[in-house]
Amino acid sequence: MPRLPTLALTAVSALALLASPATAQDAGAVDAQFATFTPSAEPNSDKIDYSIWDEAMKNLVVSMGPSLREGAGSPPPSFGTRRQYGHVSRYRLEGSRLMFSFLDAEIIASFTEYRKDLEATADKVDIQKLSRNEQLAYWINLHNVAMIEQIANAWPVRQPREIEVGGVPLNDAKFITVEGIKMSPRDIREKIVYKNWKSPSVIYGFWRGEIGGPSIQREAFNADNVARLLDRSARDFVNSLRGTQKQGDTLQVSTFYEEAAPFYFPDFEKDLREHLARYADTETSEILAATSDMKAAVSEHDIADLAGGVREPTYQNIQSPDGVSQSFRIPQSMTRLLAQREQKFQKIIREGRTGTVTFSNIKLPGDPEDKDTGEVE
Template sequence: MSSLRLFQAACALGALCTTFAAAPALAENGSGQAADVSLVAASADFTTGQERDLADPLAVFAPKGDPIRHRIDYEIWDYALKQTTLSMGPPNRKIARRTFPTLGSYILKGPQSQYRLEGSLVLFSFLEEEVIESFTLYREDLEKVAATLDIAALPRNEQLAFWFNLHNVAVMEQLAKAWPVREPRALEVDGVPLDQAKFITLRGTPVSLRDIRENIVFRHWKDPKVIYGFWRGEIGGPELQRNAFTGANVGPLLDVAALDYVNSLRATQKRGERLAVADYYEEVAPFYFPDFESDLRAHLARYAEEDVKEILAQTSGAEPAIRDHEIADLAGGTRPASYLNVGSLAGAMDDPLLMGSIRADLAMFQLLEDRRRKLQVMIANDEPVYRVFFPDLLEPGDDPDKHAVE
């Protein structure tokens, strides 16, 4: 049973303290039954000479034709996300109010980003050591899945979900281990910047977070909406979704992520007669926006809601001038100085604070109060405070790649 190792860890969420077990993701066939991974491995010739091009070791992960009907279960990661991640609600395109130091102090606590009421924030300050260790174990379990199951032979959406989940749990792991930290990009792993550190191992090949994004996903997927599936741990980037990606939900969930990001202040703003965009778009431009201004504006128009549509109509160009690299953390990457018990109102939103409370400092209390006010105003204005998506379903006999993200 070593491959199905179970362990329990306290989530350390105050009155909501729960336990969850981390185990390897399980490959399943289309009928929902556990697949015989050893047979899958045997069906693919995993000899060293055939599976690995030494000049391009990641070529083995190029998607193959005629996919096998298997899926990977991410129920445990999905549960962990819901226990550790707080959605701030859809963007309302309003800057968060200024923060102030506590009485008798000059030190600013909590998130300082003017965009902190957008996206999602992780409850890093409440994660106990056992929970942090669980992220490492889960990441290692996903590595074992890649070593045993031919990921490239899965349906394309199954592959995409695997790469998103592996990348994001690896980011969560490293930030949780290093916390408190103000900016993820300032973090180093064994002396190497987090994004370039090759702390992930795939079939014996050391791989970095950037490798997963650029040398696997961006290399083999044409649709630019895939850029919204990768969480970088920063407020200024695409948010960490509270749902694990799966083969069934990856397409619709990416659309939700794109909709939220494109219509947020951290992604698009009008500055004079020019369009200002997040610097994240400049980073991914070589893969999806080679003619930066025209390609990006066409992409933004695909997801723009009314306010952003007006901005696109009133501006020209696209300047990657919006930069916010602060950690997406409820505590802002700092240790709380004092505590209060706070929680969400019943029915406010589906979040880790629902019907419970946590010990939060004054800065967290202010942020949670600002969040509550934002959502109440949106509700009063008949604005949606959550996004709804429906998984893509396959009927018996359907092509496994029927709903594949290109």
Template sequence: PFSVFAPYSTSTRYRIDHQPWTDFLSRAVYTVGRSDRKPARRPGESYRNAGTRLSTGSSSRYRFEGNRIMFHTFNDEVETYVGLYRQGLQDTMNRVDYGDFSRDEQLAFWLNLYNAVVIHEIAKAHPVSRPSRIRIRDQNARLFDAKLVEVHGVKLSLNDIRYNIVYRYWRTSDVIYGLWSGEIGGTGIMPSAFEGTTVRSQLRLNGREFVNSLRGVDRIRGKMRISQLYVDARPYYFQNWPDDLYAHLSRYADWTTAQIIALRPENPKPSRYDLSTADVESGETVRSSANDNAAAVAAGADLGERWSKLSDTGMRGGLSGEALALARRSEARLERRRGSVVILDVKTDDPDAPQAQTLSVEPDEKTADEEGQP
């Protein structure tokens, strides 16, 4: 039944306006920034300044990487907004012929629909430590196996969309980076919707972030480790294993990551995949007290303010210690990446030539050293 969704068309008769989804994501996504490849410290250390060491969420070395959704700020109004967009996408596709959309429009449709369903279901179940534990009761099925979508009369699960449509019919491995599972170990969520005109460049951008993070490629005790996502995608994109994988990773690798890939083990092993919810609390379901939050309000205030434009009444409670630790880590990472701009006068021997100015951006020396850049 999935063959009806093969991207056979080059038509540009219709396009879908995903601006409402961009409006949502631009406020709901907490941007963590590019990984600094520094593993998170052991559980407990990040909470000493937050007034508590209690954690029921992630304890992995990757828990401060990847953009997050601020589920703790959602109220019924926000959940309804996401649900309407999710249903509106299906209704739009059901009103017209699938082949009247270009291949890139079709791809953007599936990526946005998949992500909207994941966000909506997690929001309804929040707080939840792992998306994979969400059970759709009327089907007695887990989140990724339940039939939650219907397009052109075909009932689809999230795994159907990932493996039987996107992975099956799009032969570019970049699509791996467009499906957000809601898990810390997976790809990050972008703060804007995928659009048919930009989906390819958006996937490359997200791929660069993931490959150069510890979640994508890591080195543990001198041995290379890769994400479980690449193992799952092996039958679709990396049949000539592991050479196809290394070729893919090399397209995105920066200097530091390239040194790890150069190890080229014959049978690369996956790292431990973090299944915890990719919210700002890293899957933590136990809140810190009001006093704890008051003591650290300066570090975490930005989290609530980013959503206030859409909803001022969505707060369900104070920020957890994990959320405050994530905010501190993100701000410190951003501070290290700030560079300087130098204005230089450009002179010429031609007396009639106008004087010009050139802007050059010089990276911060400390940041360049940390990343192994020349």
């Protein structure tokens, strides 16, 4: 696998210490700090270059393809042992995976370097005066870089929610610093993006490191592609088994939606159904129509990597298809997972499920002058 290069931004934090118990007044003052990140009403045309992160994602992320709405069966144990290594989740063939098990110390250190570069960019570029799409891309990329960095540091780990940074759960650890303000991944989502963007599509940009959440994309977000990537991620998740399921007369949805409910789905069932209908394919639309109740009951906290968050002691030699390139060794459980992935892709081809065209940031003949061309509200 190509080594991740030294990371730096062309456009031009330490871990947060555990604080003493804060009063409600103190908490309010801390939250008020985030008002500084309210987008300006007069944006400029500055841009941030994420080409290095784009290259990294293309090398590190493996797509498992669209959901077939079929739960994967229990895999057999590894050869020579009764222990079950690798992924056992019924959702293991959905979403995307990051190759944490192949990362060495130098690559992991480069994630930290890049996260700090993104933080420092806000000291040289007025983030609040960028276009709304440019700002949104910045916050999503910073959040996801920080999550990947910390999961890589903690790997092997079965579930990202087990990770702590400075004794604080990863989701709430304030190890990110922007313009002198310490923040957690949750702060970026809830106190900056969810507070300032009206479109619920933004929830699909933030990667949690779990199989049960939205996929991480194989390209970095930027002002030009953020609307397209959010739409792609939303459709992938809404039409997946880990996003929506039918259980009798009940529409079971991911518990992922509960966090976003206060911001985007205050009337949870009504608002969420309307949201899901916007992205639903034919099969999901039929599920929506055939259910009268809703329950947030679907979850999967296992890590979204290829190895299942463990180091397996048994390996297999893999030879390139051309028989010329050098062979390499990967765990047996990973070999099985990739074989199941290939079988799934062959089924998709046989059933003619391929072929998706997405248009973004274009004007078509006859469009009104004020037509939205890709800005995420």
